[in-house]
Amino acid sequence: MEVKTKNFKNVLLHWYKDNKREYSWRNNSDPWSIYLLEVISQQTQLDRADKYFKEFIKEFPTPNDMATTSFKKVLKMWSGLGYNSRAKRMFESSKIIAKKSFDDLYPDFQQLPGVGPYTENAILSFAYNEQVITEDINVKRIISRYFGIENPKKYIDRFSSLLLKNTNSRNLNQAFMDFGSSICKPRSPLCSDCPLENTCEKYFNYETKPIEKFSGSNRELRGNLIKLLLKKGNLKVKTIQQELDTDQDRLNEILKKMQKDGLVKLNTNNLVEINLG
Ligand code: SF4
Missing domain, CATH: 1.10.340.30 (Hypothetical protein; domain 2)
Known part of the structure; x- marks a missing residue:
């Protein structure tokens, strides 16, 4: 596993050197x-x-x-x-x-x-140049597939020091980020363009959470509700229901959740308002 880990890291960093995406914050600390x-x-x-x-x-x-x-x-x-x-x-x-x-x-x-x-x-x-790995879904997916393992967390705990040895953590973490979004993508990874293909276990049983469809979703409704309140000010629940053309129960559930998150509140006149506190 040590040899495979070293090879994995070297190929990943080499790929990153040639394919790094330029963003305004990339060199920012x-x-x-x-x-x-x-x-x-x-x-x-x-x-x-x-x-x-x-x-x-x-x-x-x-x-x-x-x-x-x-x-x-x-x-x-x-x-x-x-x-x-x-x-x-x-x-x-x-x-x-x-x-x-x-x-x-x-x-x-x-x-x-x-x-x-x-x-x-x-x-x-x-920002602090610490030797740590940003264990996000990209990192876990790539490691899980490449090494053919179900528990990438366990692998990272064991091999993070080897992955980070003589390596700037910023480069490694950003390499994972770019590689995960352009080659080893969540769905339809581009294995034929992947420099790791020859040694990859291509283990695809890794479960990804289904992404909630935005159109018609509660997320869309919450966003529209905030936009409505920003535009029109405080509103009664009934008015919101009519403006957003949604049913009462669904709206109540969403308002309950948004109150819990501290995003909106009911004021003394029973109007829904954005919680600006
Ligand atoms: S060969 Fe495919 S599954 Fe393996 S690391 Fe490359 S893109 Fe990911």
Whole structure:
């Protein structure tokens, strides 16, 4: 396994050298930029995330710039990305970082709302040059397929130091990112174009979560609801139901979830409003 791991890493890094995608944040080591990019790029293709990232970093070059703006403004800029609860957590995090700074939080970035092991490792690798692997779905899928294993986590725990030996973690993690989105893709991997094909186990039993179809989904409805409130201000549930042409039970469920996520609240006049707190 050691020999195979070394070969895997060398081929992957070599491929990356020739096929690296250029993004504005690629050589950036500012933790706020890395954090923003990671939040924006979750569930979003990198090309699209890059466009949003450029707008966000221009408007909010520091955590304090976001912390002192209104949540309404953040939500407006977020429009189109979906999963508005992420915007909420990002806004809340900006307030914490504005007070404490990344260096004060280091290395425990999971103190920030919505930050899990993956984002924490991304900040540690890209901003602090720590020798860690960003274990996202791409990394796990590639390893699982290539080595023919069901438990890529176990493999990473055992071989991460070998993978990272004499290697800049930033390069390795970004190589996984690009390779996973252009060659070893979730569906229909391009095995015939893959430099690892000759030694790959091509183990395809790895289960990926089915992606929720956007059109007609609850995610689409939540996004439309936020857009409606941003445009028209506070509204009664009945009016929202009519405007969005949806049924009462579904809307109630969605409102319940959005209240739980802190995105909307019912005010004293029984109107639904965006929770700007
Ligand atoms: S040969 Fe196919 S499955 Fe194996 S690493 Fe390459 S793209 Fe992925």
